Amino acid sequence: xxxxxxxxxxxxxxxxxxxxxxxxxxxxxxxxxxxxxxxxxxxxxxxxxxxxxxxxxxxxxxxxxxxxxxxxxxxxxxxxxxxxxxxxxxxxxxxxxxxxxxxxxxxxxxxxxxxxxxxxxxxxxxxxxxxxxxxxxxxxxxxxxxxxxxxxxxxxxxxxxxxxxxxxxxxxxxxxxxxxxxxxxxxxxxxxxxxxxxxxxxxxxxxxxxxxxxxxxxxxxxxxxxxxxxxxxxxxxxxxxxxxxxx
Ligand code: GLN
Numbered sequence: 001x002x003x004x005x006x007x008x009x010x011x012x013x014x015x016x017x018x019x020x021x022x023x024x025x026x027x028x029x030x031x032x033x034x035x036x037x038x039x040x041x042x043x044x045x046x047x048x049x050x051x052x053x054x055x056x057x058x059x060x061x062x063x064x065x066x067x068x069x070x071x072x073x074x075x076x077x078x079x080x081x082x083x084x085x086x087x088x089x090x091x092x093x094x095x096x097x098x099x100x101x102x103x104x105x106x107x108x109x110x111x112x113x114x115x116x117x118x119x120x121x122x123x124x125x126x127x128x129x130x131x132x133x134x135x136x137x138x139x140x141x142x143x144x145x146x147x148x149x150x151x152x153x154x155x156x157x158x159x160x161x162x163x164x165x166x167x168x169x170x171x172x173x174x175x176x177x178x179x180x181x182x183x184x185x186x187x188x189x190x191x192x193x194x195x196x197x198x199x200x201x202x203x204x205x206x207x208x209x210x211x212x213x214x215x216x217x218x219x220x221x222x223x224x225x226x227x228x229x230x231x232x233x234x235x236x237x238x239x240x241x242x243x244x245x246x247x
Contacts, residue, residue, distance in 0.1 A: 026066030028201030065104025127164030141176030153198025
């Protein structure tokens with residue numbers, strides 16, 4: 001049944017660690033989610049829990065973590081386990097959606113092992129682990145999702161991520177390196193967990209993915225949701241342009 005009638009839906013987004021996890025314009029994902037909801041008359045609340053802030057696991061529909069360098073990941077990782085991990089696991093069981101980019105994606109799995117330094121323990125919300133390689137993967141990326149949808153972005157990481165058996169990647173690499181430069185896959189899209197190496201920002205030029213995430217996040221509290229169509233001419237132009245970039 002479609003939500004309505006005359007009540008306005010509201011999307012509650014928690015942008016975790018905005019001061020630490022925001023590189024290559026990752027914050028643009030929040031702006032896109034916000035704007036695409038506003039265009040449809042869906043209210044948006046954005047929470048920005050930082051270091052030391054506790055979470056109410058029932059509050060947010062969508063958790064976002066951006067990318068960060070190893071030094072930021074160390075700060076975040078300590079706080080995650082001291083202050084937020086239990087609430088995030090509970091939120092996941094309550095149907096919250098997670099969108100994580102690069103450094104944030106690495107912390108969604110079991111661990112990230114930097115080049116020099118101790119293993120950083122992740123949340124284990126997905127069965128995956130990441131180990132830093134000797135070189136960085138830098139450049140434009142295009143991938144194809146199992147439904148044929150293309151997703152474009154820009155990667156810059158040394159981490160190589162390996163997904164466990166049965167964990168669904170976000171897509172197959174068309175060009176670029178993706179999760180590890182070996183198995184031909186990029187990111188993860190498993191149940192309500194999305195992770196990817198794609199910055200750029202990701203969502204402004206991948207509007208279908210943005211809407212998929214908004215829909216899933218709203219479903220937690222509103223049941224079946226069908227978003228109104230938007231005019232995505234400009235977004236599609238940006239997408240096509242990025243798709244044509246090969247390096
Ligand atoms: N430190 C991680 C890596 O290089 C994450 C980098 C990022 O978030 N861009 O693999």
